[in-house]
Amino acid sequence: xxxxxxxxxHKVTETGTPVxxxxxxxxxxxxxxxxxxDPGHGLRLIHYSYGVKDTDKGEVSDGYSVSRSKTEDFxxxxxxxxxxxxxVYFCAVAGGxxxxxxxxxxxxxxxx
Amino acid sequence: DAKTTxxxxxxxxxxxxxxxxxxxxxxxxxxxxxxxxxxxxxxPQYIIHGLKNNETNEMASLIITEDRKxxxxxxxxxxxxxxxxxxxxxxxDKLIFGTGTRLQVFP
Numbered sequence: 001x002x003x004x005x006x007x008x009x010h011k012v013t014e015t016g017t018p019v020x021x022x023x024x025x026x027x028x029x030x031x032x033x034x035x036x037x038d039p040g041h042g043l044r045l046i047h048y049s050y051g052v053k054d055t056d057k058g059e060v061s062d063g064y065s066v067s068r069s070k071t072e073d074f075x076x077x078x079x080x081x082x083x084x085x086x087x088v089y090f091c092a093v094a095g096g097x098x099x100x101x102x103x104x105x106x107x108x109x110x111x112x
Numbered sequence: 113d114a115k116t117t118x119x120x121x122x123x124x125x126x127x128x129x130x131x132x133x134x135x136x137x138x139x140x141x142x143x144x145x146x147x148x149x150x151x152x153x154x155x156p157q158y159i160i161h162g163l164k165n166n167e168t169n170e171m172a173s174l175i176i177t178e179d180r181k182x183x184x185x186x187x188x189x190x191x192x193x194x195x196x197x198x199x200x201x202x203x204x205d206k207l208i209f210g211t212g213t214r215l216q217v218f219p
Contacts, residue, residue, distance in 0.1 A: 103155025
């Protein structure tokens with residue numbers, strides 16, 4: 001599992017509240033990613049990081065922000081959750097030079 | 113937009129080889145072919161990747177046609193645990209997942 005944990009694993013929150021999801025890795029991978037997966041869709045990239053304090057947007061970044069202050073942690077924040085952000089969120093890590101990514105177990109977020 | 117075309121579903125008998133096709137007719141010279149799979153509700157799992165040559169690892173083999181416009185992932189002896197959605201991805205940059213092929217292995 002490449003030493004990846006995600007927390008929380010499940011969360012129910014109300015519309016308008018802030019939510020932060022955490023991805024933690026133990027193997028010092030340079031690259032970290034946040035994806036969301038919705039029924040009928042493949043995974044879609046939200047944001048990614050290529051190093052501490054170096055982040056960039058993916059294809060569905062609106063409404064999300066990220067931070068990476070340490071190599072091992074990549075945080076995804078929903079500043080004001082909406083029902084459209086109900087989804088399963090996956091974190092992934094990768095070393096340099098390839099797209100051999102290793103995924104975490106996922107966080108199921110429900111926004112009511 | 114995904115650059116690949118995969119059949120939505122396939123069946124395979126346990127113990128037989130599963131051959132999963134992928135068309136990527138617009139592939140560029142610097143793009144790799146990656147295969148991932150996702151077993152129900154788990155995070156995707158990397159399987160194999162290649163550029164031009166055929167590749168084999170402990171999980172599978174990847175056969176890429178000479179013109180690189182299509183490829184086939186081969187699971188040589190499918191088991192029930194290989195039941196999953198298989199994603200073929202062509203990229204030189206980020207992974208873009210399509211809807212994949214749902215492989216059902218039956219006893």
